[in-house]
Amino acid sequence: MAIMQIGILGAGAIGTAVATRLLAGGHQVVLSNSRGPQTLADTVRGLGPGASAASRQQAAQAELVVLAVPGTRTAEALAGLPDWQGRVLVDATNDYATPPPAADDLTSSEVVARRAPGARVIKAFNHLFAATLRADPRRPEGNRVLFVSGDDEAAKKMFTALLTGVGFAPIDLGDLADGGRLHQVPAGPLVGQDLVRLADTGAQ
Numbered sequence: 001m002a003i004m005q006i007g008i009l010g011a012g013a014i015g016t017a018v019a020t021r022l023l024a025g026g027h028q029v030v031l032s033n034s035r036g037p038q039t040l041a042d043t044v045r046g047l048g049p050g051a052s053a054a055s056r057q058q059a060a061q062a063e064l065v066v067l068a069v070p071g072t073r074t075a076e077a078l079a080g081l082p083d084w085q086g087r088v089l090v091d092a093t094n095d096y097a098t099p100p101p102a103a104d105d106l107t108s109s110e111v112v113a114r115r116a117p118g119a120r121v122i123k124a125f126n127h128l129f130a131a132t133l134r135a136d137p138r139r140p141e142g143n144r145v146l147f148v149s150g151d152d153e154a155a156k157k158m159f160t161a162l163l164t165g166v167g168f169a170p171i172d173l174g175d176l177a178d179g180g181r182l183h184q185v186p187a188g189p190l191v192g193q194d195l196v197r198l199a200d201t202g203a204q
């Protein structure tokens with residue numbers, strides 16, 4: 001897969017864990033936070049070559065952007081950005097402040113999608129602890145599973161190819177309404193499941 005430049009809104013535990021994996025796969029990351037790129041100098045240095053810091057607005061211009069801010073701050077993090085014009089927004093956030101959705105409630109990533117007009121939103125990177133996500137997903141027995149849901153098939157195809165390329169084993173759970181519910185924190189049945197897809201041993 002071609003090298004991508006990926007924007008990241010939020011440069012804490014999850015933002016830097018995702019950045020670590022993408023950088024290890026040869027991609028470039030542009031990190032941002034609420035306080036400006038000058039506050040991310042140490043973080044960028046620690047991540048190494050391929051990492052840089054920019055404003056929230058600049059990071060959001062990437063073809064693929066990861067949202068990694070506290071669940072209570074997604075509206076603020078997405079506010080004032082221009083229409084996404086089909087760019088992909090990967091929602092890694094968990095909303096602990098809102099009760100788990102009832103059957104006819106929006107899932108948390110559907111709420112995020114409404115805050116990002118024009119974005120093709122995918123839910124991912126949210127169901128494991130940051131330290132687990134930061135580790136090499138290529139295990140001796142196979143590859144670490146990441147769950148993915150989203151309403152746009154082409155966006156998911158592009159994103160799952162990216163995940164596969166950096167060593168994960170993505171599993172597409174379907175759309176944000178039904179699939180998203182399965183890996184929504186805290187109540188989704190797949191939350192915290194650290195699974196490995198076994199390498200093909202050729203066994204029947």
Ligand SMILES: NC(=O)c1ccc[n+]([C@@H]2O[C@H](COP(=O)([O-])OP(=O)(O)OC[C@H]3O[C@@H](n4cnc5c(N)ncnc54)[C@H](OP(=O)(O)O)[C@@H]3O)[C@@H](O)[C@H]2O)c1
Pocket residue numbers: 009010011012013014015032033034035036056068069070071073076077078092093094095125126127128129130131
């Ligand atoms: N930690 C985990 O193990 C884990 C696992 C799965 C999912 N998650 C989810 O991932 C999200 C991030 O968690 P975290 O643990 O990485 O949090 P964190 O370490 O506290 O980092 C949050 C980051 O978001 C930035 N931020 C806050 N408000 C912002 C805004 N309005 N615009 C841009 N950036 C903003 C913060 O920057 P400032 O310092 O400038 O405020 C900080 O860099 C949460 O929704 C969490 O539920 C976390």
